[in-house]
Amino acid sequence: MQLKKYTDYALRVLIFTGTKSEGKLSSIKEISDTFSISQNHLGKVVFELNKSGYLETVRGRNGGIRLAFPPEEMNVGKIVRQFEDDFIIMECFDKSKNECVISPACKLKHALNEAVQAFLHVLDSYTIKDLITNQGQLKKLMGID
Template sequence: MRLKKYTDYALRVLIFTAAKKEGQLANKKEISEVFNISENHLGKIIHELNKLELIHTVRGRSGGIKLAHKPEDINIGKVVRSMEDDFYLLECFDCQTNECVITPACKLRHVLKDALQAFFQVLDGYTLEDLVSNRDELRALMQLS
């Protein structure tokens, strides 16, 4: 299974924002510089995270982004489900495009479905707080003051 870069970058935006000191806003430019992601691409991700009500955007000269909820209230499994548009691991996962002749008797789809459920069960056990519990180390690596 592989997540899109879009999801990866969304998680990085959340981690970066959560690692900031209390009351500090994150901004697109600094996230772009730290992770070497284009600001244009980040703008789309930030817009999506805002629509999902995971972050709030603050307009203006000294604006930026902040988390919409406490890090312990942001579930990683929910974030991943929201950012990905499908979890079709194989053709047989998509009823509309499945042309595989062995689908009615194949056990692989069921095995992978169980694996996908296990994947999300693990992700559902973590929050953003779990990912940033080492804030000091993250701040140092991201060169945040």
């Protein structure tokens, strides 16, 4: 199973902002430079994270972004569900495009659905705080003071 880049980038933004000293602002440019992601694309991700309540934006010359609430309250499974609009991993998961003749009797889709649910269940046991427990190492790799 593979997450979309959009979801990957959302998690990276939350990890980056979560490693900053409490209340310290980050910029889209700073995150873009760190991860070599287009600022335009990252701007859309940040907009969605702000709209979803995960980020707080501060406007103005010295503005930027920061986590809207503590990282221990940000559930990774919930974030992934929010940023992945579907979990269609095979044709039979999409009723509108399913042309597989064995679909009505096939057990594979049930096994794969169970695997997806297990995947999400594991992510439900993690928070952004869990992903940044090694802050010193992360800060060094990301060039954060």
